[in-house]
Amino acid sequence: MTLNLCVLTPNRIIWDSEVKEIILSTNSGQIGVLPNHAPIATAVDIGLLRIRLNNDQWLTVALMGGFARIGNNEITILGNDAEISTDIDPQEAQQALEIAEANLSRAKGKRQAIEANLALRRARTRVEAVNVISY
Amino acid sequence: MAMAALRREGRRFLLSPVSYNTSGAARSAIPSDEFGSIGARSISTQVVRNRMKSVKNIQKITKAMKMVAASKLRAVQVRTENSRGFWQPFTALLGDTPSVDVKKNVIVSITSDKGLCGGINSQSVRVSKALYKLTSGPEKETKYVILGEKGKVQMVRDSKNSIEMNITEVQKNPLNYTQVSVLADDILKNVEYDALRIVYNKFHSVVSFIPTISTILSPEAVEKESEAGGKLGELDNYEIEGGETKAEVLQNLTEFQFSCVLFNAVLENGCSELGARMSAMDSSSRNAGEMLDRLTLTYNRTRQASITTELTEIISGASALTG
Numbered sequence: 001m002t003l004n005l006c007v008l009t010p011n012r013i014i015w016d017s018e019v020k021e022i023i024l025s026t027n028s029g030q031i032g033v034l035p036n037h038a039p040i041a042t043a044v045d046i047g048l049l050r051i052r053l054n055n056d057q058w059l060t061v062a063l064m065g066g067f068a069r070i071g072n073n074e075i076t077i078l079g080n081d082a083e084i085s086t087d088i089d090p091q092e093a094q095q096a097l098e099i100a101e102a103n104l105s106r107a108k109g110k111r112q113a114i115e116a117n118l119a120l121r122r123a124r125t126r127v128e129a130v131n132v133i134s135y
Numbered sequence: 136m137a138m139a140a141l142r143r144e145g146r147r148f149l150l151s152p153v154s155y156n157t158s159g160a161a162r163s164a165i166p167s168d169e170f171g172s173i174g175a176r177s178i179s180t181q182v183v184r185n186r187m188k189s190v191k192n193i194q195k196i197t198k199a200m201k202m203v204a205a206s207k208l209r210a211v212q213v214r215t216e217n218s219r220g221f222w223q224p225f226t227a228l229l230g231d232t233p234s235v236d237v238k239k240n241v242i243v244s245i246t247s248d249k250g251l252c253g254g255i256n257s258q259s260v261r262v263s264k265a266l267y268k269l270t271s272g273p274e275k276e277t278k279y280v281i282l283g284e285k286g287k288v289q290m291v292r293d294s295k296n297s298i299e300m301n302i303t304e305v306q307k308n309p310l311n312y313t314q315v316s317v318l319a320d321d322i323l324k325n326v327e328y329d330a331l332r333i334v335y336n337k338f339h340s341v342v343s344f345i346p347t348i349s350t351i352l353s354p355e356a357v358e359k360e361s362e363a364g365g366k367l368g369e370l371d372n373y374e375i376e377g378g379e380t381k382a383e384v385l386q387n388l389t390e391f392q393f394s395c396v397l398f399n400a401v402l403e404n405g406c407s408e409l410g411a412r413m414s415a416m417d418s419s420s421r422n423a424g425e426m427l428d429r430l431t432l433t434y435n436r437t438r439q440a441s442i443t444t445e446l447t448e449i450i451s452g453a454s455a456l457t458g
Contacts, residue, residue, distance in 0.1 A: 008224070010312035010398050012217045041228070043387055067391055069228060076224045078391070080312065 003035055007061065007077045014061065015080045021052040021073065024068060036094040044079065045120045048129055060085040060127035064122050085129040093130055096126035118119065161185060180441065183434040187427060194423035198428035199417035200251070208341070208409040214310075215338060222349075222399050225392040229357065237356055240270040240277040241299065241432040243322070243397070245335040245404045246286030248306055253411035255344055256337050258284040259404075262346045263334050264289070267297070272330075280322055282401070299326050306405060312398050319394035329356045331393060335400040338409035344407035349400060351393050354385040 005022060007015040023032045025047035049061040066079035100123040104116040244263040247258045263279065263286075270277045278299040281287050287301050300322065308314070330352050337347040 006224075010218050010221050010395065011214065013220055017223050040389070041384065043384060067388060071226060078395070079223065079225060080316070 001056065003073050003075055004031065005075045005077070007063075007079065007082055009079050009082050014079075014084065015051070019051050019053055020123070021051040023048075024063070024077070025049070026068075033070055033075060035073055037073075039069055041069050042067070044068050044077065046118070046125055048125060049077070049082075060129045062088065062125045064125070069103070083126065083129070088126050088130050090127075090130045093123065093126040097127050099123075144261050146324075152348065183430060183437060187430045187434065190426050190430065194427065197416045197419040197423065201413050201420065204409045204412040208278055208406060208413065211402065211406050211409060212338070215399070215406050218399045218402055222392070222395045225274070225388075225395065229392065235409065236350075238275050238326055239329045240275070240279060241326050241328040241331050242266055242270075242277060242405050243280045243331060243333045244282065244286050244290070245333065246281070246283035246289075246402055247404070247408040248284040248303060249408075250285060251412060251415060252408045253415040255404075255407055255411045256289070258344075258346050259336060260286055260289045262348070264294070266289070266332060266334065266348065267294070278326065280326065292405065305401060310398075310401060312394075315398040315401060316394040319390070319397050323390060329353050333396060333400050335404040338403045338406035338410065341410045344411060347403075349396050351389060351396060354382060354389050357385055357389065358382075374410060433457050 003022065005015060005017065005019045006013070019021070021032060021034050023030055025031075025045050026042050027045045030047075031042075040090060044063060045064045046065045047063060049063045051059045051061065053059060062083045062085065063079045064081040065078060068075065070075045070076075084125075085117040097120075100116065100120040104113070104120050107113045107116040142395075154335065242263050244259055246259050250256075267277050267279070279290060279294065279297050280300045280302070281290055281298060282302045282305055284303045287298075287303065290298060302318065302321075305318070330350055333349045333351070335347060336344040338344060
């Protein structure tokens, strides 16, 4: 039995096919989902989504927050934005990370600090997605 | 609309002399003292020629507007279709219940900023007003949030007190989800609601735009409905992962749902606007072409009539001298 995974963002469908297992990060930690999981509705944090394909290879997707619904071996993940790690340019992600860090140190006021923090987390997620070791 | 007025003018021009108050460009070309009945000398070919020139210019402009709208439509249509899949999981989970009966309704009408796009804005406004009548009653409160200049102009005239917020110039920058989610946040902060109803024109094809209503319930309303059973009753089958309570997750979920549905609605309305503008400008160009044909006929007749009169005069003058 395999899981049917669907990852959607407002602009396009990122992923829509069968997988063996996924690991997604919620705001209380990472959860792994195998076939026949109990039905869950959860918020997804800004972090990595790891997908184990049918040929036992792992694929990484940088997910910028959203919602996940798991039920009946069907997983639907709605994200604000998502990028598959192979689509991310390592140089550009590293630069974005540095810019975000610079912005954070320059941020004044609570609101700017929060926004800079979010931007930093997003940039860091993208860099991690590129650098992750596949096993 | 300019083209309808010109069409009326054209017909009256051919039938009888009248005075009219229509768009300025055509009016200045025809001073009223030159008018007589058809066939009289007093219509000069100059006048008809000026008229033909202005109609031809209008035809060129409307043709160009149609092509601009067509090219923009192609780009937006792709994005709209991609965004359609996004709100479907929400409807699968929470259901779309337009018949839900709640105390506070907020009607979000999406209209365009620019005009010349056919009847879609009036359609949206009519549907919004009908919805308002349907959802008002004792103890119930209904408010409007209007996106777009055209809707604002039409609603301000008679429902000024019920308008909660006005948002214009949404389409100025190319639409993306971040901008719309900020907008959705804004709306949610400023209005109290039990149910949000978004009224927009759904884009089915280049010639068909159907006014549609999407309903989004607030977290409390979702709780109430889930007790009543039905689609929402199955919500309880889902465990909530993470350190949040069900109420928090529901609130998050409904906010997310609102911004997704709003994003899709704004894109669909944009597509409908471009499609409607394409067909409106297309019929304008065709009408201008017909008018041009009629004017050409009049021009030729006038020209031939004046030549004939001149010849007659010369010949009769000559024969008076000799005979």
